[in-house]
Amino acid sequence: MxxxxxxxxxxxxxxxxxxxxxxxPLEEWEGNVNWVNINADHRKEVIDYLSFFxxxxxxxxxxxxxxxxxxxxxxxxxxxQNFIISKKSNIFERDYITLILLKDLTICILPxxxxxxxxxxxxxxxxxxxxxxxxYFTYLLVRLILAQSTMNVSKTRKEIxxxxxxxxxxxxxxxxxxxxxxxxxxxxLADIVEDQYIGFNFFNKLIVDKKRxxxxxxxxxxxxxxxxxxxxxxxxxxxxESLRTQFMLIHQEESARKINIxxxxxxxxxxxxxxxxxxxxNFSYMPELNWxxxxxxxxxxxxxxxxxxxxxxxxxxxxx
Numbered sequence: 001m002x003x004x005x006x007x008x009x010x011x012x013x014x015x016x017x018x019x020x021x022x023x024x025p026l027e028e029w030e031g032n033v034n035w036v037n038i039n040a041d042h043r044k045e046v047i048d049y050l051s052f053f054x055x056x057x058x059x060x061x062x063x064x065x066x067x068x069x070x071x072x073x074x075x076x077x078x079x080x081q082n083f084i085i086s087k088k089s090n091i092f093e094r095d096y097i098t099l100i101l102l103k104d105l106t107i108c109i110l111p112x113x114x115x116x117x118x119x120x121x122x123x124x125x126x127x128x129x130x131x132x133x134x135x136y137f138t139y140l141l142v143r144l145i146l147a148q149s150t151m152n153v154s155k156t157r158k159e160i161x162x163x164x165x166x167x168x169x170x171x172x173x174x175x176x177x178x179x180x181x182x183x184x185x186x187x188x189l190a191d192i193v194e195d196q197y198i199g200f201n202f203f204n205k206l207i208v209d210k211k212r213x214x215x216x217x218x219x220x221x222x223x224x225x226x227x228x229x230x231x232x233x234x235x236x237x238x239x240x241e242s243l244r245t246q247f248m249l250i251h252q253e254e255s256a257r258k259i260n261i262x263x264x265x266x267x268x269x270x271x272x273x274x275x276x277x278x279x280x281x282n283f284s285y286m287p288e289l290n291w292x293x294x295x296x297x298x299x300x301x302x303x304x305x306x307x308x309x310x311x312x313x314x315x316x317x318x319x320x
Contacts, residue, residue, distance in 0.1 A: 197226035
């Protein structure tokens with residue numbers, strides 16, 4: 001199976017950001033490349049692709065199994081952070097972005113389905129706003145993830161609203177499995193957004209020193225947006241749980257109504273069964289059996305008794 005890995009290389013100068021040719025050999029990256037975006041879906045191939053750097057087994061494990069290492073990992077040679085994102089194919093499932101900070105090089109590993117388009121404005125403007133282009137690129141990455149998460153939360157909010165309308169208008173069309181799936185999915189999304197806020201906040205404190213506090217402030221403004229997004233996700237989670245309770249009550253009421261109808265039918269047939277039982281006895285002498293119109297009289301009793309019981313139940317609103 002052929003696995004495609006795409007990479008985009010950038011070089012930082014004092015006043016400029018230069019995009020390099022992506023066919024530059026890895027052995028020439030040192031001193032010439034400051035930021036690399038690698039898009040791939042198979043982490044094993046990424047490790048093979050970066051084999052030139054001779055990363056330790058621990059770093060390779062962090063790259064290969066990002067879900068097991070969500071806290072910032074530091075060593076004498078690097079800082080590594082795995083960030084959680086939503087999969088493009090299913091926003092309720094997790095995917096990961098790995099950021100590896102070496103001395104003069106940052107390697108950003110992204111899913112193949114998530115292009116990292118950089119908005120490089122006029123370099124002289126950027127250098128006034130950011131003392132370090134690495135922080136600026138990190139800012140763009142965080143903003144990209146924030147935009148994706150905001151879109152996912154907005155999409156989920158619309159789905160919850162539609163689910164609420166369906167529960168009110170046609171609850172019979174919704175199954176218990178559908179309801180549980182909706183609640184579980186929203187819980188997964190809320191966990192993703194919460195983990196994003198925690199991860200970015202900790203990472204920001206670690207990589208920005210006191211000399212770059214203005215850069216940290218700009219980055220933190222974006223990171224703080226995840227806190228509000230997390231609150232919205234929590235409210236959606238609470239609303240989904242409330243809808244699930246409402247859904248259960250509606251179905252319990254419907255089940256109770258069906259049982260009530262069956263009880264009424266049974267109550268009507270009890271006296272009819274009693275009469276049928278009496279005239280089904282094999283006594284040698286039953287005077288009614290010899291009457292000319294006894295059959296029609298019994299039917300009349302059945303119909304009258306049933307009508308009286310139905311009227312009684314209807315008047316007392318047993319069918320409501």
